[in-house]
Amino acid sequence: MVNTEHLIGLGISLMVGAVIGLERGWRLRGAGEGERIAGIRTFMLIALAGGVAGLVGDRLGYGIVPVALAGVIGLIILGYRRMVRVSGDYGITTEVAAILAFLLGVLASLEEPLLAMAGGVVTAVLLGFKPRLHALLRSIDGPELRAILQLALISAVILPFLPQKGYGPWDTLNPHTLWLMVVLISAIGFVGHFAVRITGARRGILLTGFFAGLASSTALTLTLSRAARGQHSYQPLFAAAVVMASTTMFPRILVLVGAVRPEMLPSLYGPVALITAVGGLATLGLALNARRVTGAPNHPPMQKPFELTTAIRFAMLLAVVMVAAEGLRRYAGDAGVYALSLVSGLTDVDAITLSLSRMAADGMQADVAQRGIIIAAMANTTVKLGLAAGVGRGRMAVLVGAGLGAVIVAGAAWVGVTTFWQ
Incomplete structure (x- = not known):
């Protein structure tokens, strides 16, 4: 048969x-x-x-x-x-x-x-x-090749062998979860770097700003602020790219939260959509202001695609933030979490975002975690505004201040209204 x-x-x-x-x-x-x-x-x-x-x-x-x-x-x-x-x-x-x-x-x-x-x-x-x-092989340079191999090392070799068990104060530190977050951040930055590499920074500053928001909007802000001091005619275009990169950071937050605590996403869609819309309109206005600028501006590359030492430093920072956030939640309440979000956001949004998302999965009130994330993002946006003002100066400072100022006001208003109506 x-x-x-x-x-x-x-x-x-x-x-x-x-x-x-x-x-x-x-x-x-x-x-x-x-x-x-x-x-x-x-x-x-x-x-x-x-x-x-x-x-x-x-x-x-x-x-x-x-x-x-x-x-x-x-x-x-x-x-x-x-x-x-x-x-x-x-x-x-x-x-x-x-x-x-x-x-x-x-x-x-x-x-x-x-x-x-x-x-x-x-x-x-x-x-x-x-x-x-x-x-593709001919176009990859030495640092990028090492970045590819290092990313493969931390994701395919190290991650599978880490224990999924809580350690340290209040069993806050789970090595597997902690390193998974490091892999996630590294992968997003890696994709952002190669997106900029493929699109070409010289051919599309605004597109570069969008993809740079996936990698490091702070690095782009510093780079373009420096470049703006010697290329005055391109300051409106540079300012638009800085606001674009800072705006991209907010949808990126959704990616991070979705990877750790997807249940939080519905309540974050509103504030992220509001802030992103304000940043998008500010970017559009600055871009229209720069529409007469022609040619290709000269500015150095933003950052390396990935470094193992950077990943390790981020893991250490994330561990500190997670322990501090849990301690403040237990002994200082919501105010302590908000204070930590403000301080952490001055240097890094990703660590506090991942930490609060994880804590929301372990019992923290979701609305507290959401406000903490937005507060951290607003603090980080304020730092970028300060970089543009202190390094770029002049017209660059005014233009970035107008764009990011609107973003900060929108975020602060959401935090204030939600806190008041709680």
Whole structure:
């Protein structure tokens, strides 16, 4: 009796081979007959062989699979040696793809057809993106490569092995949760850095300001305030970018809260939408004021994409803030939490945001945590206004003051009204 699942598995095996072989055949379409190891037909046959090996192994023992794989590898090695002699090309991409097609064929026949198909599509996409991947490698510099590896280290190597248990005063410090927050912040900053890198700071200051808000709006404020002192005609544009970056910080807060305490999000949508709208209108006004500015301003890059020492310092800061916030909540009440939010926000919004979100999950009143987060954000916005005024001076200070001043007033008004009507 015909087994429908077996037929589906073999069909998926053929499809996997066809997808990978299509890309390889197109890539080597200029080669003459017999001048390539494998085309679309060969890849289909290799994947089908994997599917058959899986089915036979299911009945007679899976030892047949490595034997069949060894036979396929042997044939691939013979073809590779011939191709090297003929063309002098030592690349092994096609050979590796052929071995992968066989293994995916085996997987398809072992009741994992969707996973096998997904693997085939991903393989074809990776093969097809060769020029872009190589261009990406050429564009990455040393610090960015180290940043990629360090981010992989803290997320894929360190995080899984940290204990999920409370330590320290009041069992506040959970190593796994603490480091997960560090990974989250690092990843957001990492994405922001490469977004700026891809869009190009010289070609879109406002777009740079938007993505810089994901990485470090304070760093952008300091950078553009310095640049504004020597490039007076670009001050309106720089001011718009600073307000844009500071405004982006508020939707970023939603991302952080959503990752730790999604139940808090509905009540934060209102104040964040209000403040973001005010900041967006201020940015629009400043941008319209700068619409006659042409050319490409010169200013240095904002920051490195990621540093392990920075992540460790942030973890230590977050631990201190979490313990202090819990202590103040227990012994000083809501006023103590608000005071800590104000002080913490002067240097870093992320730490206090994550800390209060976590505490709300552990019993703190949600409205107290929400007001604390907004207070911290307002304090941080005030610091950026002070940087623009103290470093940029002159017209830059006035323009940024008008934009961020409106944001601060909107945030302070929300805190005052919600506190009064509590």
